Amino acid sequence: MQHKYLPLIIAAALSAMSAGANASGYRFGSQSVSAQGTADSNAAEANDATTIFYNPAGMSRLDGMQISAGATMVVPHSTFTDSGSTRFTHTPTGGTAASDYVPSQVTAPSFYLSKKLNDKWTVGMGMFVPYGTKITYGNTWTGRYALSDVKLESVTLNPSASFKLNEQHAFGFGIDAEFMKANLGQAVDVPGSVMALAGTPNAAALAKQIAQLGGNPALLGTAKDAHGANDGKDWGWGFNLGYLYTLDQNTRFGLTYRSSISHQLRGSTVWDFSKVTTDPIVNGVLQAASHKANSAALVALRTPETLSANVFHQFDAKWAGMADVTFVRHNRLGDLDIQFPGTAEGAEVIRQQWKNTVRVSLGGNYVYNDNLTLRAGLAYDESPVKNAELTHPALPDSDRMQYSFGANWKLNARSSIDLAYSFLDFKDAQINYTNACNPLATACTGNGETTRGTFKTHLSLIGLAYNYKF
Known part of the structure; x- marks a missing residue:
């Protein structure tokens, strides 16, 4: 019952929310502090080693060897107001309000290195966090039968290379090695099951066995x-x-594509009935009757691919403008089928049926003086969640606006520091999600709960990076 959500957290995951992401789904949207300062609109600028993520063809513009090491701290704030969550028996779930369920802050690191080999070839390596989330609702909140906690951690290693055909055309490519680790918890509705069985032959048989x-x-x-x-x-x-077209010394256009990645998420599930009552015999009989045994867990899923088009233009010695449009194929995540190999327990189906999304961002640079460049940007990012009936507590996502500003401070001819701050304002997310199974069913797994309410979320991103040119 638990394991089934493994995919969720990771599939969707494949992105990030309340707790830690600023792009739609579970994607962690900012992979560069310099890019964050322009709301990630500067893929065609290709001004430092972080271009490895945004457009590997941009490495053709970098001289010598360069590194960029940064970290983005996410400070989330989210509240949930319950509006009538129920058990599968259509009675209230009871429990407590969800409070302090997102961390005070989480931090995602990044590291990029590029090395120019000759006039044609440049190679590089990127390391970044593509997806992540951390939500802890607790074991007593009103929606505990859907989810009590979820944590997704990931890291991608991205060796890359660029080839400069001539002064106008450059191409880039990279390999993505992506590691994901997920943990998830969920309550089991034993009280609802006992109430539903009351007065039936099955209840009498349980009592007799005990x-x-x-x-x-x-x-x-x-x-x-x-x-x-x-x-x-x-x-x-x-x-x-990646592809980068240089029209002239002031104008560049870029196209980038990042592929889908298939995952076979393998792990284990542990069921704890030890605190159901004060009698271990009763607890053991109830666990046996539930058909929930510790086992392996398996979820097959694919992350979404992305396609981006971007432009950069230097208006004069002081001002530059840029824009990016990114299409995300989120419909890779349909219904999630979580299986429990080696057991007779039926799989749980989590209805997601995500839609494809578009993210649009605009930004600009202003050269204040020889040492200081100021940045700003804004972005609109669609949520892949279709409606309240397909919103799950692991991803209370919604459309959002991002407002960013940043700066680059040159310490000397070789080194500089990037700073960035972003504020993300999410639309209220309505949830009315019903699990299609129930604890008494044998062909499937699920609590049969309905989680109803409203999530209100906003978050801040604070980024700091150090750049060095050898």
Whole structure:
């Protein structure tokens, strides 16, 4: 029951929300502090080693060997207001309000290195965090039967190369080695199951079995939630391509593509019924009746691919403008089928059916003096979630606006520091998600809960990076 969400966290994951991302889905949108300062609109600028992520063809513009090492701290704020979450029995879930369920801050590092080999070839290596999220609602909140906590961590290694055909045309390509690690927790609706069975032959059989084993059947009326926890990890492989067209010394156009990556997320699931009642015999009988046994977990999924078009223009010695349009094929994530190899437990289907999205960003640079360049930008990013009925607590996503400003300060001829701040304002996210299974079903896994309410979210991004030219 738990394991099934592994894909969610990671599939969607494949992106990031409340807790830690600024792009739609689970994608961590900022892979460069200099780019963050322009709301990630500067892919065609190709002014430092972070172009390895945004457009590897841009390495053709870099001289010598260059490095860029940075970190982006995400400071989220999110609230949830419940509006009538229910069990599969259509009775209230009870529980407590969700509060402080996002971390005070999370930090994502990045590192890029480029080396010019000759007039034609430049090679590089990038390391960055493509997806991530961390949400801890707790074991007692009203939506606990859908999710109690989720954590997704990922890192991508991206060796790359660029080839400069002539002064107008440059091409780039890279290999993506992507590692993902996920943890997820969820309550098990034992109280609802006991209530639903009350007065039936099955309830009488349970009571009789407990009594025969020396337990106290009366404790069935005091049953509390059980809990499931799982983890999983996997390496996946993909590639990225880039093209940069230089019209003249002031104007450049870029196209970039980053492929989908297939993952077979493998892990384990542990079910804890030890606190359902004060009687271990009752707990053991209830766990056996639930058909939930510790097991392996398997989820197959694919991350979304992206296609971007961008432009950069230097208006004069002081001002430059830039823009980017990125298409994300989020419909790679349809219904998630989570399987439990080696058990008779039916899979759980998580309905997502994401839609493809577009992100549009505009930005500009202003050279204040020889040592200081100021940046600013804004972006509109669509959410892949179609509606409230397909919104899950692991990703209470919505459309958002990003407002950014930043600066580059030259310390000397070889080194500089980038700073950036962004504010992301999310539209209210309505949730009315119902799990299509229930705890008494044998052909599938799920609590059958309906989670209803409203998420309100905004977050800040604070970035710092150091650049050096050898």
